[in-house]
Amino acid sequence: MNGISKKLLTTALASMLATGAMTISASADDTIKVGILHSLSGTMAISETTLKDTMLLLIEEQNAKGGVLGKQLEAVVVDPASDWPLFAEKARELLTVHETDVIFGNWTSVSRKSVLPVIEELNGLLFYPVQYEGEESSKNVFYTGAAPNQQAIPATDYYLEELGVEKFALLGTDYVYPRTTNKILEQYLKDKGIAESDIFVNYTPFGHSDWSKIVADVVALGADGKKVGVISTINGDANIGFYKELAAAGVSADDIPVVAFSVGEEELSGLDTANLVGHLAAWNYFQSAESDANASFIEAWKAKMGEERVTNDPMEAHYIGFNMWVNAVEAAGTTDVDAVRTAMYGQEFPNLTGGTAVMLPNHHLAKPVLIGEIQEDGQFDIISQTAEVPGDAWTDFLPESAVLKSDWKDLECGMFNTSTNTCVQIKSNY
Amino acid sequence: MQDAVLTKFLLRHPSVLVFLGMLAVFTIGVTVLSEGFGIGVVSTSLVKTLGKTLCLALAAIAMDLVWGYCGILSLGHFAFFGLGGYMIGMWLMYARTELIVLKANAAAALPLTPQELSDAIGVQIFGVVGGSEFPAIWAFSDSFILQLLLVVLVPGILALVFGWLAFRSRVTGVYLSILTQAMTLALALYLFQNDSGLRGNNGLSGLQNLPGLEETSQADVSLWFFWGSAFALGVCYVIAKLIVESKLGNVIRAIRDDESRVRFLGYNVEGYKLFVFVITAIMAAIAGAIYYPQAGIINPAELAPIASIYLAVWVAIGGRGCLYGAVIGAIFVSLLSSFFTGGQIPNISLGFYTIQWVDWWLVLLGLSFVLATLYAPKGLGGLVDKFKKA
Amino acid sequence: MRFLLTIIMSVMLAVMSLSATTAQEADAFRQVLSDNYKLIQRSSTKTVSPVLEAIQNTNFQGAAEFLDKWQEKELWFRKSDNAFVYVETDDKKTYRLLDVVDGTGLGEVPKKEIKQIKPNSGVRGLLAARLVQFQLTDPDVEVRRKSLESINRDPKLEHLEALRIAIEKETDAGLLAEFARIERILTIKFDEDPAARIEALNSFSGALSIDVRASLNLLLTTKLAVAKTLPEDINIARVIVPDQTGVNPDGSAFRLHGLLDMGGDQTELTRDAAYDMLVKANLAPATIDPAARKEILIANIEDGKIGKLNVSELDSDEARDSAYSDLVLLGKAEAFLTEDEQDQLISEHIFYASYVETNQEVTDVAREVLNDINASVTLNQFFDLALDGISLASIYFLAAIGLAITFGVMRVINMAHGEFIMMGAYSGYVVQQIVPNYTISIIIGIPVAFMVTFAAGVLMERLVIRHLYNRPLETLLATFGISIALQQLAKNIFGTQARPLTAPDWLDGAWVINDVVSISWIRIAIFVLGILFFCMILFVLNKTRLGLETRAVTQNPRMAASMGIDPDKINMLTFGLGCGIAGIAGVAIGLFAKVTSELGNDYIVQSFMTVVVGGVGNIWGTLAGATMIGFLQKIIEYFNPSNTLAAQTYMIIFIIIFIQFRPRGLIALKGRAAEA
Structure with missing residues (x-):
């Protein structure tokens, strides 16, 4: 063996070093770097590319307004390619090689769990914009999406109180968000007096497309004369097949309503909604919300991305998170993570749906919960809007979590056991 | 005695020495340039990437052995790689969580009963995936030694059973490829289920934090694993070379070239194939067990069929039937991948259209597979040989 | 009882539509609205009932229209004074307001000044129940049918009386039967005479519909x-x-x-x-x-x-x-x-x-009828499961049939097969963008999809596969490269969002045999398409010159060449045919599931297994393989309904074991062909 493979290796290494050096020299003090950690390829690209574009739009607008602290913002986009270990690798790269001051990113819970140890080790700052299962609190993460008590519980209350549903079908994709949410909901329903035999649970794989039997099973639940309602935590494009089957089976929203926690405007744009009118979704934001801020946000989005594009809830989460971060940086006068974190508590920013979002000491937002009915044009008709609900990191409906509390401001602990008055752990659980 | 054999072997095959020498130089070079023990030019994230790449190279050697030398195109060897990761991950998670629980309960009014301790660990580990009970497969996770043994045993036994069944019924060629693909798919689907007891889609995470060493910086830990990866690669390279250069290696190559003829000559073809299949599965498992603590997380998506296909592609690009070819292929493709997805290459603007590397990299990669198979059937390793002859 | 009287009276009032609205009633109505404006604007099932009753008690003639508009989300209010209005608009920017009492115009205002009232579906249900009395005798058949549905959804005692009055007047024969059926369900539930209930119960012997079972089960609540x-x-x-x-x-x-x-x-x-x-x-x-x-x-x-x-x-x-x-x-x-x-x-x-029901005679009869019904429900469920199995099998078959040609007959391991399916689906999508009529676009889309994928297949064969015929395992790698390139290319062109491929109206909905057994038309269409392809390929391979030559080339290319067959051309055409069929399958799969760049991924492993399990080199084998896999999966799902993922896992494990015992598949070729 031979010169050439050695040469190959050395060139590879040299080019690595060169790029490393290049980035170091480029990271002069004239810009503030914002890392964007969303998958641009692979299975999650379908949802996450939109968020990357949202971030680019927000940064562009902020720069037009003169940037932050008198400096321009610079977006550093990386592609973790829906590969969960790669998320950890890219997060480390963003924090150490690119030296970004903040990261906006992630969609799936598993990608967040992958990034958590890295962010905590390097004391980074992550804004996570998607509704999730809770049961977690990290010092270095701000959760701008909904916790279960900001989406699942109000939607279930709506079923119980407004629609009089007595029998529940919990359909979900087999991963952590549906599993944990359904576990919380099962306990919640039992507390509300629903018998275990009246709760039907089903888990399907990602991208599942053969729904006829499951839909038939759900319809058959009505045979004992109780009003049936479906709570769907089905993820991503599996929804398309599910709704198509639902429409084909002629399941009317008046007979068996379906409320979804992962279906928004973006997902509906992939199907014809004429037969789905009246089915529900619960979010903190709908494009159809009437407010001036929302109108201009939608206008800017469509101008950048095209008339047919829609806005959705995680986009609003990034909108709020980004603006809060900007304000916190301005308030702290620095991008230093600890200073910004302290400045984040109590930050207020107007929601696109009206009202004001507040950042709580447990790193969650207080946001209103909206329930919308699907319309023919793929938009949602908002039929219920609550006052602001404070996000809860640890659910009150599971005995082992009910005693836990997260407070990073005064207690300096994300997993505080209120019954023993001890901090279980400072790092988050992953 | 043993030493003498080894020396003789090394003298007969100087390329092994060259390889080991380059590996040593590379390892020392990275160490000197690293943040942990050196001047800090090579970032910790790059050290991790390089360490992981060495593990992938080791898996590629296993793949080369089973495919390039024995002719079994296994599209399931990444399953063994992943299993190895899962086995070590179970111990890492258990031990780390146990420390957290003990620390949190240090001031409790009553000491914990064994049951309470196990419950508390269970809640910590499985709470995030909506469970709380310890499944039976975690029985040995509290013992490092036993779990380390399982790294070898579980993939080994799986390979043994699967291989015995498949070879016994003379499933060969493409059929075997598809069967191994089905195996890794079944395993991935099984692990995807929350009920499998290995945290479903979430998998095992936080593996980079070694129990009891929370205060040690990742710059150091990453180097330890980097050395471990280099060492394992070196040892397995020598073992693989020993195998292929022995009489055993001749029989294996003969099986690749004409299986029936070898059988008619009286060799127990199935036995040889089974041996290679199992030994490579174990090699892949060891590579996985070193890889995932560096990656930090293992989950079922890692075992998806596509990962095993990539493994085969690395070997094809590097050059089959040539051990250093496999190493070159794995290193070349995986480093290039991480380079192109890193957002470090400026986009090329054509005026009417901007070529974004993130978008076009996979297209290029795919086409390069085609070109490699068409025009460089012996891969990059083959090019090296050509160069040597010229 | 007083309430009942009011209802009957108002029904009669509505029916005879006698009195002109007196000013008194209108004033009362206006008063009720202004007293309860908050409860109407943000209505909740918990609080709305008294308001509805109060509205009805005014006896105001326009109340029904008011409730109807409210239900249809056509009721608005003016923000300045909370007055309720109906609106008309041409441009969705400015709105003409109409008074809810007398319909007089209240001027034109921009949208900002008014707000639409959006009752939730619980409130809409209550509104519908209130409207029943007006609608059961409505001249429009559809309105009557709708009001029957809303009775059935939430039956109340007072509906029984209204129903019995309305049934006398019903003229539409089809609807009359439904009237009678619902009347019997309500009789079981509310009638005080045990004999009438038992008679109604007995009439339902063997009925499969969900509402009947629901009423029986409710009767037998313990x-x-x-x-x-x-x-x-x-x-x-x-x-x-x-x-x-x-x-x-x-x-x-x-x-x-x-x-x-x-x-x-x-x-x-x-x-x-x-x-x-x-x-x-x-x-x-x-x-x-x-x-x-x-x-x-x-x-x-x-x-x-x-x-x-x-x-x-x-x-x-x-x-x-x-x-x-x-x-x-x-x-x-x-x-x-x-x-x-x-x-x-x-x-x-x-x-x-x-x-809970105290009359033992009634529960005895109900139990007997229910057991009878349940027995036939079980039977029908198995029938439904079989239909599901057939449907899944035909989807697998359709996805795999192109592969049965390229892999089964030609022995080319085409890992990009899934991407040809995807390409077909996107072709269908593009056609639908150009031709808005769904029926025509599907009719055009299918041949377009075939042509696009046929051309791509031919191109791929000429450029790549031709050079690798004697290196089958390397075809695997090269086609895998093509697969990831195509997938990413699709992402770059069409974006990562799922694209809609909408079925024409006549494929909407399902073929409902009874309340237990039904299957969507789109699945039936896929089944038919599968059968069609099966026959066509069988015909092409066995009865045409091309088929003969294809078989000749795959069995012995040199011999075939010396007989004057051009093996290059035959290989090219056959491969193109396999890819083209995958493209058509893509249109069908896109119609029933989704169109994304990952579409092919979902089917590639499954398709290979279908072909291998069935037996390579034989279309019959692919059919058998698809049938076995489809049915097996449904049967496993039946035993473990809460975890579909487990069903898939066990199915693959079963396949692995199956191949150990029948390495050449279900329908194995014998003799020389097997060695090819």
Whole structure:
């Protein structure tokens, strides 16, 4: 063996070093770097590319307004390619090689769990914009999406109180968000007096497309004369097949309503909604919300991305998170993570749906919960809007979590056991 | 005695020495340039990437052995790689969580009963995936030694059973490829289920934090694993070379070239194939067990069929039937991948259209597979040989 | 009763549409609206009923229209004074307001000044129920049908009377039957005469519809109770033995068979639940669980000791138990019953369930009818499962059939097969963008998809595969490269969002055989398409010149060439055909599921397994393989309905084992062809 493979290796290494050096020299003090950690390829690209574009739009607008602290913002986009270990690798790269001051990113819970140890080790700052299962609190993460008590519980209350549903079908994709949410909901329903035999649970794989039997099973639940309602935590494009089957089976929203926690405007744009009118979704934001801020946000989005594009809830989460971060940086006068974190508590920013979002000491937002009915044009008709609900990191409906509390401001602990008055752990659980 | 054999072997095959020498130089070079023990030019994230790449190279050697030398195109060897990761991950998670629980309960009014301790660990580990009970497969996770043994045993036994069944019924060629693909798919689907007891889609995470060493910086830990990866690669390279250069290696190559003829000559073809299949599965498992603590997380998506296909592609690009070819292929493709997805290459603007590397990299990669198979059937390793002859 | 009278009166009023609205009624109506404007604007099921009643009590003629508009989300209010209005608009920017009482125009305002009222579906249901009395005799058949539906959704006692009046006037024969059916369901539920109920019950013998089953099951609702002896004056459904009996759908009990019981039958009442019942009924002392005991222990720590034991020794359950019994002896904690004592108490009591319905005759008949129905439901469920199996099999078959040609016949391992399916689906999507009519676009889309993928297949064969015919495993790698390139290319062109491929109206909905058995038309279409392709390929391969030449080339290319066949051309055409068919399959799959760049990924492994399990080189084999896999998966799903993922896992494991025993597949080629 031979010169050439050695040469190959050395060139590879040299080019690595060169790029490393290049980035170091480029990271002069004239810009503030914002890392964007969303998958641009692979299975999650379908949802996450939109968020990357949202971030680019927000940064562009902020720069037009003169940037932050008198400096321009610079977006550093990386592609973790829906590969969960790669998320950890890219997060480390963003924090150490690119030296970004903040990261906006992630969609799936598993990608967040992958990034958590890295962010905590390097004391980074992550804004996570998607509704999730809770049961977690990290010092270095701000959760701008909904916790279960900001989406699942109000939607279930709506079923119980407004629609009089007595029998529940919990359909979900087999991963952590549906599993944990359904576990919380099962306990919640039992507390509300629903018998275990009246709760039907089903888990399907990602991208599942053969729904006829499951839909038939759900319809058959009505045979004992109780009003049936479906709570769907089905993820991503599996929804398309599910709704198509639902429409084909002629399941009317008046007979068996379906409320979804992962279906928004973006997902509906992939199907014809004429037969789905009246089915529900619960979010903190709908494009159809009437407010001036929302109108201009939608206008800017469509101008950048095209008339047919829609806005959705995680986009609003990034909108709020980004603006809060900007304000916190301005308030702290620095991008230093600890200073910004302290400045984040109590930050207020107007929601696109009206009202004001507040950042709580447990790193969650207080946001209103909206329930919308699907319309023919793929938009949602908002039929219920609550006052602001404070996000809860640890659910009150599971005995082992009910005693836990997260407070990073005064207690300096994300997993505080209120019954023993001890901090279980400072790092988050992953 | 043993030493003498080894020396003789090394003298007969100087390329092994060259390889080991380059590996040593590379390892020392990275160490000197690293943040942990050196001047800090090579970032910790790059050290991790390089360490992981060495593990992938080791898996590629296993793949080369089973495919390039024995002719079994296994599209399931990444399953063994992943299993190895899962086995070590179970111990890492258990031990780390146990420390957290003990620390949190240090001031409790009553000491914990064994049951309470196990419950508390269970809640910590499985709470995030909506469970709380310890499944039976975690029985040995509290013992490092036993779990380390399982790294070898579980993939080994799986390979043994699967291989015995498949070879016994003379499933060969493409059929075997598809069967191994089905195996890794079944395993991935099984692990995807929350009920499998290995945290479903979430998998095992936080593996980079070694129990009891929370205060040690990742710059150091990453180097330890980097050395471990280099060492394992070196040892397995020598073992693989020993195998292929022995009489055993001749029989294996003969099986690749004409299986029936070898059988008619009286060799127990199935036995040889089974041996290679199992030994490579174990090699892949060891590579996985070193890889995932560096990656930090293992989950079922890692075992998806596509990962095993990539493994085969690395070997094809590097050059089959040539051990250093496999190493070159794995290193070349995986480093290039991480380079192109890193957002470090400026986009090329054509005026009417901007070529974004993130978008076009996979297209290029795919086409390069085609070109490699068409025009460089012996891969990059083959090019090296050509160069040597010229 | 007064309420009932009001209803009947207002029905009559509406029917005869007599009186002109008196000013008095209009004023009352206006008053009710302004008194309750908040409850109407943000309506909730919990609070809206009194408002509805008040509106109805005004007897105002326009009330029905008001409720109807409210239900249809056509009611608005002016923000400035909370006045309710109807609106008309041409441009969705400015709105003409109309008064809800007399329809007079109230001027034109921009959208900002008014707000639409959006009742939720619970409120809409209540509105619909109120409107029933006006609509049951509406001249429009559709309105009558709708109001029948809303009665059926939430039957009320007062509906029965209204229904019986309206039924006399019904003229539409089809609707009359439905009227009669619903009337019988309401009779079972509300009539006071047992004879009428039994008659209605008997008329439903063998009926499969969900609403009938629902009313029977509701009639047979039971509630659990515990007592020292079985009371006399109840309509007893079953006696329960904890841990030993289960419950039938009709409310009777059956005995579990212990170890032999494999079917997952569960006991109705576990021992622990039974004891809890006793505690709730004050028939037994409460248990003290370990957690509570621990609390008590902690509360009694004195100087690092509990009783005589050091706290540090209490690290096992035994030690804690003994510490607790020490506390009991000291009188510092309450004693609790042992397991045996609890069992004793349980055996001293009788657990039973009684029907909520007190008339035993009625429940007996209902039970008989329900058992009868359930038997035929089970039968139909199996039929439905079989339909699902066939449907899944045809999807697998359609996805795999192109591969059956390229891989099965030509032995080319085309890993990009899935991407050809995807390409077909996107072709269909593009056509639909150009041709808006769904029917025509599908008719154009299918041949376009075929041509696009045929061309791509031919191109790929010429450029790549041709050079690799003697290196099959390398074809795998090259086509895999093409696969990831194509996938990413699709992403770059069409974006990552799922694209809609919408079926024409005539494929919407389902073929409903009865309330248990139904299948969507789109699945039937896929089944038909699968059959069609199967016949076509069988014909092409066995009866045409091309088929003959294809078989000749695959079996012995040199011999074929010397017989004057151009193997290059044949290979090219055959490969193109396989790819083209995959493209058509893509249109079908896109119609029933989704169009994304990942579409092909979902089918590629499955397709290879279908072909391998069935037996390579034989279209019959692919059919057999798809059928086996489809049915198998449905059967496993039937046994484990809550976890579809597990079903898929077990199916693949089954396939792996199956291939060990039949390595050449279900339908294996024999003789020389097998060696090709």
